[in-house]
Amino acid sequence: MTTTHTRVAEATAPSDRKTTYREAMREAMREALRSDERVFLMGEDVGRYGGCFGVSLGLLEEFGPERIRDAPLSESAFVGAGIGAALAGMRPIVEIMTVNFSLLALDQILNNAATLLHMSGGQLPVPIVIRMTTGAGRQLAAQHSHSLEGWYAHIPGLRVLAPATLTDARYMLAPALADPDPVLIFEHGSLYNVSGDLPADAGPVDIDHAAVRRPGTDVSLIAYGGSLPKALAAAGDLASGGISAEVIDLRTLRPLDDATVGDSVARTHRAVVVDEGWRTGSLAAEISARLTEQHFYDLDAPVERVCSAEVPIPYARRLEEAALPQVDGIVAAAHRAVGEPVPTGANGAERQPVTGRSG
Amino acid sequence: MTTTRSPRAPRPAARPNRQDAHRLALLESMLRVRRFEERCVQLYSAARIRGFMHLYIGEEAVAVGVNEALTDDDAVVSTYREHGHALARGVPAEAIMAEMFGKVTGCSRGRGGSMHLFDAGRRFYGGNAIVGGGLPLAAGLALADRMTGQGRVTCCFFGDGAFAEGEFHETANLAALWQLPLLLVCENNLYAMGTALARHQAQTDLALRAAAYGMVSWAVDGMDVFAVEDAARRAAEGVRAGTGPHFLEMRTYRFRAHSMYDSDRYRDKAEIEHWKERDPVEGLARRLRDAKELSDKARTTLEDRLAAEIDAAVEAAEQAPEEPVEDLLKYVTSPVEVTRP
Numbered sequence: 001m002t003t004t005h006t007r008v009a010e011a012t013a014p015s016d017r018k019t020t021y022r023e024a025m026r027e028a029m030r031e032a033l034r035s036d037e038r039v040f041l042m043g044e045d046v047g048r049y050g051g052c053f054g055v056s057l058g059l060l061e062e063f064g065p066e067r068i069r070d071a072p073l074s075e076s077a078f079v080g081a082g083i084g085a086a087l088a089g090m091r092p093i094v095e096i097m098t099v100n101f102s103l104l105a106l107d108q109i110l111n112n113a114a115t116l117l118h119m120s121g122g123q124l125p126v127p128i129v130i131r132m133t134t135g136a137g138r139q140l141a142a143q144h145s146h147s148l149e150g151w152y153a154h155i156p157g158l159r160v161l162a163p164a165t166l167t168d169a170r171y172m173l174a175p176a177l178a179d180p181d182p183v184l185i186f187e188h189g190s191l192y193n194v195s196g197d198l199p200a201d202a203g204p205v206d207i208d209h210a211a212v213r214r215p216g217t218d219v220s221l222i223a224y225g226g227s228l229p230k231a232l233a234a235a236g237d238l239a240s241g242g243i244s245a246e247v248i249d250l251r252t253l254r255p256l257d258d259a260t261v262g263d264s265v266a267r268t269h270r271a272v273v274v275d276e277g278w279r280t281g282s283l284a285a286e287i288s289a290r291l292t293e294q295h296f297y298d299l300d301a302p303v304e305r306v307c308s309a310e311v312p313i314p315y316a317r318r319l320e321e322a323a324l325p326q327v328d329g330i331v332a333a334a335h336r337a338v339g340e341p342v343p344t345g346a347n348g349a350e351r352q353p354v355t356g357r358s359g
Numbered sequence: 360m361t362t363t364r365s366p367r368a369p370r371p372a373a374r375p376n377r378q379d380a381h382r383l384a385l386l387e388s389m390l391r392v393r394r395f396e397e398r399c400v401q402l403y404s405a406a407r408i409r410g411f412m413h414l415y416i417g418e419e420a421v422a423v424g425v426n427e428a429l430t431d432d433d434a435v436v437s438t439y440r441e442h443g444h445a446l447a448r449g450v451p452a453e454a455i456m457a458e459m460f461g462k463v464t465g466c467s468r469g470r471g472g473s474m475h476l477f478d479a480g481r482r483f484y485g486g487n488a489i490v491g492g493g494l495p496l497a498a499g500l501a502l503a504d505r506m507t508g509q510g511r512v513t514c515c516f517f518g519d520g521a522f523a524e525g526e527f528h529e530t531a532n533l534a535a536l537w538q539l540p541l542l543l544v545c546e547n548n549l550y551a552m553g554t555a556l557a558r559h560q561a562q563t564d565l566a567l568r569a570a571a572y573g574m575v576s577w578a579v580d581g582m583d584v585f586a587v588e589d590a591a592r593r594a595a596e597g598v599r600a601g602t603g604p605h606f607l608e609m610r611t612y613r614f615r616a617h618s619m620y621d622s623d624r625y626r627d628k629a630e631i632e633h634w635k636e637r638d639p640v641e642g643l644a645r646r647l648r649d650a651k652e653l654s655d656k657a658r659t660t661l662e663d664r665l666a667a668e669i670d671a672a673v674e675a676a677e678q679a680p681e682e683p684v685e686d687l688l689k690y691v692t693s694p695v696e697v698t699r700p
Contacts, residue, residue, distance in 0.1 A: 040506070066506060072536065077495045077529035084499020084513075087484065088434075090506065092499075107526070111489050112496055120477035120485060121468025122690040156691045180693040 017198035021191045024170035024198070025055050025131075025163075029093060032177055033063050036091060039177065040067040042078055043095030052097045053133060053192050079105035079130065083113050083182075086128040091177050096132040099148045099186065113182040114157035125180045129173065134162075135188040135226040135276055136324055142312035145320075147276040149186040149225070150283040153254040159183045159207070160253040164191065164228035167202040168251060175207045183207075186253075188226030188276075207252055210260040216246035219334045220264040222287060223274040224250035227325055231274050234330035243338055253283060261287065262295055269300040270337040274325050279307035304333035377585070379652045385427070385584050386647060387661060389419040389640045392443040394665045395452055398673065399442070399459065399473075403619050407677075408459045411488075412473045415443035417614035420639035421546050422447040424587025425514060425607075428542075428595040434482040434513040436497040439474035440546075440613075441486040444516055450478045456672040462679035469682050470690070490551075491517060491524030494543075498530050501539040501604075512598045514542040520551030522568070523559050531572040531604070538603035542594055543569070545606065546581065548613045553625040569606035581611030582637040614638075 019027070032039045041056060041063075047070040050057030060068040071078035075096060082094040096102045102109070109130065116124040136145035153160045159179055163169045169191070176183040213228065214235050223231035228249050235245040246264050250256065265271045271291055275284035288303040309323040335342045396416050402408045415422065422443035429435065429448075437444040445455055450466055458465025459473050467477050467485075477485035484500065487493035497515035504511045521527045522545070534541045545565055549556045556563050570576040575597055579590040587609060594605035612634040616623040647653035 072529075072532060074529035074533055076526050077498060077533045080492075080495020080526070080530070081499035081502050081533065084484075084496040084501070085503040085506075086499070087496070088500045088503030090503045107489055107492055108495055111492055112487070116485075117693065118690045119467060119471050119475045120479070120690075121465070121470050122694065123467070123477050123479040124484070125693045159692075 017200070017202075018195070019166055019170070019198055020193060020195040021166055021169045021187075022053065022055055022193065024166050025173070025187065026057065026059070028170050028173035029056065029059060030062070032091075032093070032173055033059065033067060036177070038089065038091040039093065040069060040085075040090065041093045041095065042069040042071055042082055044071055044073055044078075044097055046070060046095050051095065053189065055187075055192070056095070075101055075104035076108055080108040080112065082128050082130070083108055083116075083126055086126045086182075087116070087124055092128050093173075093177070094128060094130045096130060098144050098189075099132050099134040100143050100146055102130075102132050102148070109152070109158075109182070109184075110155055114155045117181065118157060126182050127177070127180050129176045129183045129185060131185045131187060133189045134186040135190060136308075136313045136320060137190040137226065139315055139317055139320060140189075141315040145313035147225075147308065149184070149253055150275070150277040150281075150286075152184050153256075153283055153286075155254075157181065158254060160186065161207060162186045162188070162225035162251060162253055164188070164223075164225050164249050164251065165213075166194065166196055166198055168205055170198060171203060171205040172207060174204055179207075186225060190226045191229075194229075205251075208255075208257065210251050210257040211249045212246060212260070212264065213249045214245070214247040216244040216268065218244045218268055219270040219272060219337050220246045220248055220261070220268045221272050221274060221330060221334065222248045222250065222261055222264075224253060224283075225276070227274040227276055230325060230327050231330060233327045234334065237327065237331050238334055243334060243340070245334055250283075256287070256290070258290055258294065262291070265291055265295050266298045269298055270334075271299070272304040272306060272330060272333045272337055274306045274330055276308050276325060278310050279305060280310060282307055301337045301339065304337050306330050306333050382643070382647055382652060385423055385588070386640070386643050386653070387665070388423040388426075388447055389584065389643065390661065391452070391665055391668070392419045392422065392446050393640050394662075395446060395455075395669055395672075396442055398669050400619075402459070402673070408473070409461075410472045410474070411439070411618050411620070412459070413440040413618045414613065414615040415440055417634065417638070418546060418548060418581065418611045419443055420584035420587050420643075421544070421581045421609045421611055422516075424584045425516075425542075425544055425591040427588045428591035429512060429514055432482070432509075432511050433595075434484055434497075434500045434511065436484045436493040436500070436513065436515040437476075437486050438490075438493065438516055438518060439486050439488040440518070441476055441516075442473070445476045445478070445483060448478070448481055448483045450476060450481060450483055452668060452672040453675045454478070456669075457676040457679050460676040460679070461681065462676055463682040464675070464679040468690075491521040491526035493517060494521065494526050494530035495533075498534050498539055498541060501534065501541040502537065504540055505537070510540075510599055512540055512542050512595050514544060514595075516544050516546060518551065519545060519547040519549065519556055519565060520554075520559070521545070522565055523551065531569060531574065531606075534604040535573045538601070540598045540601070541604040542591070542598050543574070543604060543606045544591070545569070545608045546611055547608050548611050550613070550617070550626070552617045553621070555625070566606065566608040569608070574604045574606045575602065576606035576608070578608040578610055581609030582634075582639045582642065584639055584643055612637075
């Protein structure tokens with residue numbers, strides 16, 4: 001962690017560019033399809049259906065079935081076909097319905113996409129973009145709700161992105177397609193309906209760095225994807241209690257931007273990592289370890305982690321909510337970090353066990 | 360073309376007029392693979408080559424015969440048993456040997472070894488050591504060709520073991536559905552590692568099953584290089600003509616164990632000896648000698664030339680430098696700096 005730079009992205013200048021996260025992703029794809037004939041979209045129900053979550057609605061009509069390509073339910077075959085097409089000079093965008101389904105294509109993603117460049121001695125770059133939905137919060141139960149982006153962030157050779165804002169949804173795809181190597185984009189399902197104005201000055205996104213979404217001085221809340229809105233809400237709550245929380249949006253989960261995270265913690269001396277993945281072996285664990293390695297003497301308190309409970313995500317609303325990181329839990333963790341009593345009634349007042357039996 | 364029930368092959372309209380030179384070239388190509396691998400065994404025993412090494416000995420007619428149907432523009436996707444495919448494709452013996460020595464001059468800069476030979480310039484998309492893992496990739500290469508209107512063929516080799524993998528069935532369906540210019544070559548050597556075909560497939564007629572996907576499909580005597588060449592030419596012609604993927608079941612046999620670690624306890628010795636009587640290399644040599652196209656002297660000259668070629672490859676591999684350890688992380692991501700905002 002060498003440089004000192006504070007990036008306050010998502011400038012707040014208002015504009016009339018009203019959009020949703022879903023429309024922003026669609027617009028990004030439309031732009032890519034219009035500007036580069038090598039780009040095509042392939043996946044289950046991306047064409048006639050309009051995308052499982054409606055992201056690609058209308059693209060078939062504009063670009064036709066060759067470039068908006070409905071694939072059979074063969075994750076391994078169509079992800080692998082995307083990799084092969086990328087090797088042959090195309091710029092495929094492959095959509096997988098959810099990260100849980102991506103496990104059916106894990107062989108292709110790990111053993112081919114992430115590996116071919118190195119294993120071939122630099123001969124075979126794989127310029128593919130693979131988009132998929134991740135995360136819980138919609139009562140879809142254990143086979144549609146997990147947050148496995150941390151697994152992918154484990155893999156050398158991949159770049160892993162998690163757009164959490166309208167601007168990132170709109171402008172991350174272009175640099176992802178420009179990357180000569182495989183890029184995975186994780187879209188949190190709870191974000192698709194988020195609406196708002198694209199800032200007037202919104203433009204291409206820096207996919208090498210994390211962003212400071214809210215400056216603060218007392219504690220750093222480090223989040224990404226679907227947890228970012230919760231971290232921002234927690235920062236709001238904390239502010240009303242006199243605690244100034246800085247909110248970092250990791251944005252790129254691999255490679256991690258140690259500098260932006262470390263710079264923030266060097267100033268606030270306290271860190272709370274919010275990660276919808278399971279705590280054990282998580283991205284939150286990785287960030288905590290890096291902070292301990294690189295900023296041990298900057299820290300005034302142990303790194304706090306707010307993660308999902310170690311349980312397959314359940315269907316029932318009460319149970320699902322209890323399994324996920326929530327604003328109360330983030331607030332409580334921040335209070336612990338700054339050494340103040342946790343407000344009564346806040347969830348997660350107890351520090352959760354690092355490991356242990358589920359439940 | 361209509362889907363053909365295996366194993367009756369569509370009859371070639373006319374047998375290609377094989378000149379003496381062509382027959383001799385096929386022999387030379389197969390013999391190169393055979394002698395190269397025999398040398399590999401020695402080098403493995405001498406601990407010059409390490410890791411897993413899977414020999415193709417016995418199956419040479421398949422790689423050599425199929426390659427005759429491909430042009431330089433076509434693509435090849437292979438498996439971990441790929442020395443023969445790479446050599447037939449024209450990857451220099453020196454680059455392959457250096458790769459097995461783990462040297463920087465190897466065709467994958469020492470990062471792949473025997474199972475992962477690559478040569479992008481020759482459109483050799485290398486050895487995939489996940490059984491079935493190369494199939495989706497090959498479909499993608501073919502898809503790109505179809506989308507860009509190139510009349511190229513992507514040829515994907517895989518074994519009978521891949522028939523038990525979902526990736527084969529997903530790819531067969533996708534390729535037939537999208538009519539991809541894909542030539543699927545199944546090297547049925549009767550064993551998925553140590554498990555006999557009848558012990559891993561409910562229906563052992565693989566060409567028949569491939570035909571069920573709507574692909575033109577038939578079984579071929581994989582021990583006869585002429586039969587292989589004829590079938591491959593015919594199939595590649597169909598693929599090039601835009602009639603979608605074609606499937607060839609090459610009935611063949613490996614004379615050696617699965618890998619250098621395999622003590623070959625699961626096969627009957629008599630079975631191995633029976634198949635050795637159909638040795639594709641010596642079988643062709645015998646035919647050429649009987650037809651007076653290959654004198655004993657010419658055979659000796661050929662053997663000497665190949666030995667010298669392999670000697671040179673080994674010598675070059677011995678002398679070649681290793682990749683410096685500082686370059687360990689090179690190529691994990693592209694060295695090309697992309698312009699990012």
